[in-house]
Amino acid sequence: MVRRSLIAEQVLEIMSRPVRHCWTLDELQDDLARQGLAPDPSSVFRAVCGLERSGTVVRVPLGDGRGHYEVASEHHDHLLCSTCGRMEPLACSIVADLTSRVRVWSGFLVSGHQLVLSGTCGSCADDARGGSEHEGRRSASRAGKNGS
Amino acid sequence: MVRRSLIAEQVLEIMSRPVRHCWTLDELQDDLARQGLAPDPSSVFRAVCGLERSGTVVRVPLGDGRGHYEVASEHHDHLLCSTCGRMEPLACSIVADLTSRVRVWSGFLVSGHQLVLSGTCGSCADDARGGSEHEGRRSASRAGKNGS
DNA sequence: TGACTTGCGCAACCAACTTGCGTATCGTCT
């Protein structure tokens, strides 16, 4: 009795788009609304929960107090552009040797990590050099509650 | 008219103790209660806010959905023991060269970062080797809400 | 076709803050 969940399918479709790397429940709901679906927050939540349970998506704790989700893939870290608010993945191998160093230094057995680098992404840096118009897609979106 | 805030003073005193590296509002309130003060959560919140505004303490986003605070000092990262729940500081220099590498690799100008390494601290690892009793002070303390 | 299962909306609930407001207390000024 496998019934397909329309919402879960759409959520997955949205999350597979390359335009963004990770989504909050809000953002998912907005995108769903934009496609004509207008699901209840609880439905989005349940869809994402289901996907998470099945290992299709993973929750990313970004430390802003909200739940962020991305499609599951190799573990990686995150670059957060504070100008345009965009999140980019960062190959995790770059942090790999850290764990062994930490073990030697402090005896701590590292089994996982979560790294968020914040700063300015390449294109925003270019924009800033080129002139200060254009201002980035979603600047300050993170300053208030949610930019809306 | 500088009135001293008793709660803020006590909070700072508590946070300066080496027994723990970072505190939630709850933990601060508990510790205050243990000293005979029994402040309202809002008072603790305001005290911490004031200290944060004055730069005395900083908020550490650990990604568990709660506010963690520590006394402001040199930027550093965190080791979170998943067995005993304790948080230890980690000299930030260990991550320093990462920023330049990231810049070269991806053009991202890193201005800040937040790294949380999770695993088993030295003493818990020893305990585990020695025998499996002792179980850690606060393991599973978080299971209730997010876990389910 | 009927029983059973599952998806989903609605509304209520919960945790962790956050804020408004009134009272108590303190520091300063006269």
Next chain:
DNA sequence: AGACGATACGCAAGTTGGTTGCGCAAGTCA
């Protein structure tokens, strides 16, 4: 010392983001 204004603090209500219970509707299977 007493008045006065500012600040601290408790209480309670509000906010936000997430979570759950419930019931209806729809899909699936025998």
